[in-house]
Amino acid sequence: MTVNEDLLLYTEETGKPLFRVYEPDAVEVVLGAGCRRDNLLLDNISTDNVPVRLRKGGGGSVVLSPGQIVVALSKVVGSRFNNLEYMRSINEWIIDALALLGINGVVHRGISDLAIGDRKILGASLHRKRRILFYQSSLLVSNDISLFSRYLKHPPREPDYRGGRSHEEFCTNLSSEGFDVTVRAIIEALRAVVSDRISLLW
Secondary structure: OOOOHHHHHHHHHHOOOEEEEEOOOOOEEEEOOOOOHHHEOHHHHHHOOOOEEEOOOOOOOEEEOOOEEEEEEEEEOOOOOOHHHHHHHHHHHHHHHHHHOOOOOEEEEOOOEEEEOOEEEEEEEEEEEOOEEEEEEEEEOOOOOHHHHHHEOOOOOOOHHHOOOOHHHHEOOOOOOOOOOOHHHHHHHHHHHHHHHHHHOO
16 A cells, blocks of 8 residues: 555545644655656665655655654545645645744745745645545655655756755755744644645635
8 A cells, every 4th residue: 555545545435534644753765656766776775774665646756754744635625627726725734834833934836845945845746536635745844854865866857946956955844944843743733724624625
């Protein structure tokens, strides 16, 4: 089963929405749909005994680790289209949850990213199954960003605002940007906001 696919299966079986917000408890590499293993630094992954898992939905491969927060949700929606609008709406929930904790200056960048200035703090992906929308994202809070360049090559496609920068130059996390907020506090804020708004996504 791919990462968080149980949420998608639950909504498919029941028609009800379901979400999960959590901090990964170990390092893993997650291969996006359509991504190839030759975009990974397989020798380093093997040496460090890091698992490689699959993810439904677009976007590039990612490294998940402690210090990040994953937001995943599935819901039946009214349109088979409007994917950008759905993505932006859910990402806006995350901006609002962070603002409640005094974390400001987070903006939409590219197709599905959130950033502070021109540095990425969140990437997201969507998978559609008929009218079921399956969203996943990872928020960088206090993680070790050097792991990205240890396990991932430079992506074959990138948003314009990346400008060819390395993983370390392109990505940042909330801790590095001076926000002293715990992962636990952010998880609680995100759970509250998603719980309040998921029924409004149509």
